[in-house]
Amino acid sequence: MNxxxxxxxxSELAMRTLLFICALTAVIFVLLITVYxxxxxxxxxxxxxxxxxxxxxxxxxxxxxxxxxxILPMILTSIYGAAAAIVIGVPxxxxxxxxxxxxxxPKLAALIRPMIGLxxxxxxxxxxxxxxxxxxxxxxxxxxxxxxxxxxxxxxVLAVMILPSVISVSETALEAVPKEYEEASLALGxxxxxxxxxxxxxxxxxxxxxAAALGTGRAIGEAMAILMVAGNVANMPxxxxxxxxxxxxxxIEMNYAAPGSLQRQALFSIGLVLFLFxxxxxxLLSIVLKADKGDNL
Amino acid sequence: MRASLAxxxxxxxxxxxxxxxxxxxICCVLLLFVIGYIxxxxxxxxxxxxxxxxxxxxxxxxGIFPSLVNTLYVIIVSxxxxxxxxxxxxxxxxxxxxxxxxxxxxEFAADIxxxxxxxxxxxxGVILxxxxxxxxxTLLAGSLTLAIMILPTIxxxxxxxxxxxxxxxxxxxxxxxxxxxHMIRTVVLPSAADGIVTGCILAAGxxxxxxxxxxxxxxxxxxxxxxxxIENIMKxxxxxxxxxxxxxxxxxxxxxxxxxxxxxxxxxxxxxxxSAELAAKRLHKRxx
Numbered sequence: 001m002n003x004x005x006x007x008x009x010x011s012e013l014a015m016r017t018l019l020f021i022c023a024l025t026a027v028i029f030v031l032l033i034t035v036y037x038x039x040x041x042x043x044x045x046x047x048x049x050x051x052x053x054x055x056x057x058x059x060x061x062x063x064x065x066x067x068x069x070x071i072l073p074m075i076l077t078s079i080y081g082a083a084a085a086i087v088i089g090v091p092x093x094x095x096x097x098x099x100x101x102x103x104x105x106p107k108l109a110a111l112i113r114p115m116i117g118l119x120x121x122x123x124x125x126x127x128x129x130x131x132x133x134x135x136x137x138x139x140x141x142x143x144x145x146x147x148x149x150x151x152x153x154x155x156x157v158l159a160v161m162i163l164p165s166v167i168s169v170s171e172t173a174l175e176a177v178p179k180e181y182e183e184a185s186l187a188l189g190x191x192x193x194x195x196x197x198x199x200x201x202x203x204x205x206x207x208x209x210x211a212a213a214l215g216t217g218r219a220i221g222e223a224m225a226i227l228m229v230a231g232n233v234a235n236m237p238x239x240x241x242x243x244x245x246x247x248x249x250x251x252i253e254m255n256y257a258a259p260g261s262l263q264r265q266a267l268f269s270i271g272l273v274l275f276l277f278x279x280x281x282x283x284l285l286s287i288v289l290k291a292d293k294g295d296n297l
Numbered sequence: 298m299r300a301s302l303a304x305x306x307x308x309x310x311x312x313x314x315x316x317x318x319x320x321x322x323i324c325c326v327l328l329l330f331v332i333g334y335i336x337x338x339x340x341x342x343x344x345x346x347x348x349x350x351x352x353x354x355x356x357x358x359x360g361i362f363p364s365l366v367n368t369l370y371v372i373i374v375s376x377x378x379x380x381x382x383x384x385x386x387x388x389x390x391x392x393x394x395x396x397x398x399x400x401x402x403x404e405f406a407a408d409i410x411x412x413x414x415x416x417x418x419x420x421x422g423v424i425l426x427x428x429x430x431x432x433x434x435t436l437l438a439g440s441l442t443l444a445i446m447i448l449p450t451i452x453x454x455x456x457x458x459x460x461x462x463x464x465x466x467x468x469x470x471x472x473x474x475x476x477x478x479h480m481i482r483t484v485v486l487p488s489a490a491d492g493i494v495t496g497c498i499l500a501a502g503x504x505x506x507x508x509x510x511x512x513x514x515x516x517x518x519x520x521x522x523x524x525x526x527i528e529n530i531m532k533x534x535x536x537x538x539x540x541x542x543x544x545x546x547x548x549x550x551x552x553x554x555x556x557x558x559x560x561x562x563x564x565x566x567x568x569x570x571x572s573a574e575l576a577a578k579r580l581h582k583r584x585x
Contacts (some may be wrong), residue, residue: 094320123505126562
C-alpha cells in the first residue's frame with residue numbers, strides 16, 4: 001500500500017512516462033509507415049487506374065509519346081522468383097536444420113552454426129557482386145545465352161540468401177520438440193533417422209512453416225543482390241530472360257525519376273503493392289503460429 | 298542390429314542420411330566459396346593506402362577512407378537514436394506494463410518493423426526524412442531511417458536479457474525501499490547489460506550490411522565529407538561501404554575496387570558475428 005506512493009514520486013513518474021513513450025514508438029512508426037506509404041502510393045494509382053496499373057503488361061514510364069505504367073510483369077516476376085527460390089532453398093534449409101539439431105555430431109554442429117550465422121551476416125551487395133562475377137558469366141557459358149543476367153540467376157542468389165533464416169528458425173522449432181516423442185519412437189524400433197523425419201519434423205511442422213514464410217518474406221523483399229544479377233528489363237517472367245522484380249523496379253529508377261513526376265509517384269505505388277504483399281505474408285505467418293498455439297493447448 | 302533392417306528401410310536410412318549431410322555440405326561449401334572467392338579477388342587490392350586514402354581521379358589514387366568514416370557515422374547515429382528508444386520500450390514492457398494488450402501490440406508492431414524489406418525503408422526514408430522533414434539526401438536522414446529498421450532488433454534482445462534477470466533481485470531491491478526506476482537503473486540494467494550489448498552489435502551488423510536504404514537516402518558520393526561543424530555534420534551526404542561497393546561494381550565496373558571493399562565488408566561481418574557470439578555466450582553462462 002505504501003509502494004504506490006513511493007512509485008509515484010515525481011522522478012519515478014517522469015521515467016515511467018518517458019519509457020511508456022518509448023514503448024509506443026514502435027507502434028507509432030508502424031502507423032506512420034502505413035499511412036505515408038498509402039498516401040504517397042495512391043495518387044499514381046488514381047491517375048493510371050488500378051486495373052491498368054496492376055494488370056498492364058508494359059512498363060515504359062519515360063516514353064514521351066505513350067507512357068505506360070503496367071506492373072504485372074514485376075508482380076509475376078516477384079511471385080515466380082520467390083516461389084522458385086523457396087522450392088530450392090527451403091528443403092536444403094530444413095534438411096540442414098535437421099542435421100544441425102539432431103543428426104550432426106555435436107562438435108561439427110558447433111562448427112557449422114557460426115558459419116550459418118556468417119552466411120546471414122554477409123551484406124546483400126556482396127552476394128550480388130559474387131553473383132554478378134561468377135554466376136552470371138557461368139550461366140551465359142553453360143546455357144549458351146546472349147547474357148547471363150536472368151530470372152534463373154536471381155532465383156539462385158535468392159535461394160542462397162534465404163537459407164540462413166530458414167535454417168535458424170526451423171532449427172529452433174526442431175529443438176523445441178519434446179524428447180519423449182523421439183524416445184517413444186526409438187523405443188518402438190524406429191531408427192534415429194526415421195525418427196527425425198517421421199516424428200520430430202512433423203511435430204515441428206508449424207515452426208518449419210513459419211521458417212518457410214519468413215523465407216518467402218525475405219525473398220519477396222530482397223532488392224540489392226538481385227538488382228545486380230537480374231538484368232532489370234521489365235519482361236514477363238521467363239527463366240532465362242532478363243527480368244525486373246517489384247523491389248528492383250523501385251531500386252533501378254529511384255535515383256533517376258524526377259521529383260513530382262508521375263514516374264516517381266508510380267514507384268511509390270509499387271512500394272505500396274510490395275508492402276501489401278509483405279503484410280499478407282506476415283498475417284499468414286501469425287495465423288500459422290496461432291494455429292500452433294491452439295494445437296498445444 | 299542395423300543389419301537386420303529390411304532392405305527398404307536400410308535404403309531409406311542411407312538416403313536420409315545422405316540428404317542431411319549433403320544439404321549441410323552445400324551450405325558450408327557455399328559459404329567457403331563466397332569467402333574464398335571474395336578474398337581471392339579482393340585481398341590483393343586491400344592495402345593501408347586504400348583504407349586510409351581518398352579516391353582521386355586527378356592523382357589516380359584509390360581509397361575508401363571516406364566510406365569507412367560514413368559507415369561509422371551511420372552506425373553511431375542510428376544506434377544513438379535506436380538504443381534509448383528500443384531499450385526504453387523493452388524496459389517498459391518487461392518492468393512496468395500491466396496490460397497484456399499493450400505488450401502484444403508493441404511486440405506485433407516490432408515484428409512488422411522487422412519484416413519490412415529494406416527497399417521499403419528506403420522509400421519511407423525518402424518520403425519521411427528526406428522530403429517531409431527536409432533533411433535532403435544526407436547521412437543523417439539515412440541514419441534516422443536505419444534507426445527505425447534496427448529498433449526491433451534492439452527491443453527484442455533487450456527484452457530477452459531483461460527476462461533473464463531473476464525476480465529475487467527486483468524484489469530484494471524494492472523490499473529495501475527503492476523506487477521502481479531506481480531499482481531498474483541500479484539492479485536490473487547492470488545485470489542485463491551484456492544482452493543489450495549483444496543487441497547493439499547485431500544492430501551494428503545490420504547497419505553495416507545495409508545498402509538499399511543508404512543508397513537512396515544518404516547519397517552516393519565517395520568524396521570525403523566535411524565533419525568540422527555540427528551544421529556540416531548534419532548536411533554531410535555520402536556513400537557507406539556497401540553503397541560504394543554497388544557504385545564501383547554496377548556503375549563504374551571497377552571490380553578490383555569493388556572486391557577490395559567486399560573483402561573489408563566480409564572482415565567486418567566476421568568481426569561483428571564473432572563479437573556478438575562472444576557476448577551471447579557470456580549471457581548464456583550467466584543464465585545457468
